[in-house]
Amino acid sequence: MYKLDTPSLLLDYQKLLTNINEISSFAKEQAIAYRPHIKTHKSIKIAQLQMEAGAVGITTAKIGEAEVMAAGGIKDILIAYPISSPDKIKRLVKLLDQGVHIKIAVDHIEALSYLQRELEHTPFTLEVWIKVNSGLNRCGVEPGKEAVILAKEIMTHSKLKLGGIFTHAGHSYAAKTMDEIERIGHYEGRSVVESAKECEKEGIRIPVRSVGSTPTYKRAGKVAGVTEIRPGNAVFFDAIQAGLDVTSIDRCALTLLASVVGVYKDRVIFDTGSKTLCLDKGAHGNQTVTGFGHVIGHPEIVIERLSEEHGVAVLSQETTLKLNDKVQIIPNHACTVVNQFDEYVVHENGRVIDVWKVHARGMVK
Known part of the structure; x- marks a missing residue:
């Protein structure tokens, strides 16, 4: 995967x-x-x-x-x-x-x-x-x-x-x-x-x-x-639902696979910006999450800001991540993120088993 x-x-x-x-x-x-x-x-x-x-x-x-x-x-x-x-x-x-x-x-x-x-x-x-x-x-x-x-x-x-x-x-x-x-x-x-x-x-x-x-x-x-x-x-489910205590973070079925494209002394950059993670941090005035997605297995990282193609993450302590490493990010809002993609890569136990089309992507009329 x-x-x-x-x-x-x-x-x-x-x-x-x-x-x-x-x-x-x-x-x-x-x-x-x-x-x-x-x-x-x-x-x-x-x-x-x-x-x-x-x-x-x-x-x-x-x-x-x-x-x-x-x-x-x-x-x-x-x-x-x-x-x-x-x-x-x-x-x-x-x-x-x-x-x-x-x-x-x-x-x-x-x-x-x-x-x-x-x-x-x-x-x-x-x-x-x-x-x-x-x-x-x-x-x-x-x-x-x-x-x-x-x-x-x-x-x-x-x-x-x-x-x-x-x-x-x-x-x-x-x-x-x-x-x-x-x-x-x-x-x-x-x-x-x-x-x-x-x-x-x-x-x-x-x-x-x-x-x-x-x-x-x-x-x-x-x-x-x-x-x-x-x-x-x-x-x-998604990070907002977990933030509302509607579910636990480990129940979230959807993630983004992201690459590390930059490592600096105080930050890490991922190739997932606003065009993939979107800018939701809650709904109806309630901010239920910290940052722009939950990076699985890396509690030291908070994705603090997004530009179109860059996810800028700050560090609360030293990270083991290095250039070209890959991580999974649970999006804040699954619905908007799905609409950015043409397909799902379906996996089971770490193994890719299929690819499914996002058939109604962009159908807003």
Whole structure:
């Protein structure tokens, strides 16, 4: 493995399987569905492994990701993103025409008219899920009354079918303690379940009540009435998740193989800059890590700053590293790092066993 050129994106096969199976086992224990978000890995191969482990379908962030996954044979896809552009709706129609069971997020009454207009001259009815805001304050209607208003409006559109209510508690990444993550997760589940109950009081059936977020899925997924979980990052984990105490650093399946390109009395330079490690140090204002990646086996090193092609690491004590040595670095944020690479080098027990394509890399439209 250390004979590979650098930087290389490495994926530990056994850790990957362990992480997938942990999520699947939790879903089975709770008797709920598992619909992983693929924006972390962007790989048809990994999505197929998740489906084999019991996933009912997948979640994507963008239509481009959904198109790639559909071409790879995955036919049950939630696009967890609001869509109202006529050009994008035409792409949804093409997916429906291919037999893909597509659902999309809605959180605005005006968007419903755009969807209805583009679908009216097709044979298709589009399934939509109401997104509620459980505290992230990004997209989503407020739980309860606003969800009911939107649900009633959906029922007046002949080309739309209400299939579920969902949320994403991404603000859990700003939590300072596990107790706070627990509280966020509990509210995440309640916001969906209670919104669904209010809709059903009005005679509007809500088959799916879905929650997400790697830090919170084990809490939100235990709320009575939740029917589905959608964690993404948990397939790999990363240094930010370890910093949140969601996992331990040795559970992280994804690393970067880097070379030492410079050794000086007070610093070491790696060939992994911002174009590979990216600049994340946390999320939503919470810095959960020190430096720009965890260098495995070298506690004396902190990657203090990044330029585009250089990782500049400072030393707390003397290091044994020398020119051309190679190290593995656990990235702070796996999702952004994966999007910088064309392929994973898959390894097991230190031996390369395969190369997998990052199929949906750059699919941001």
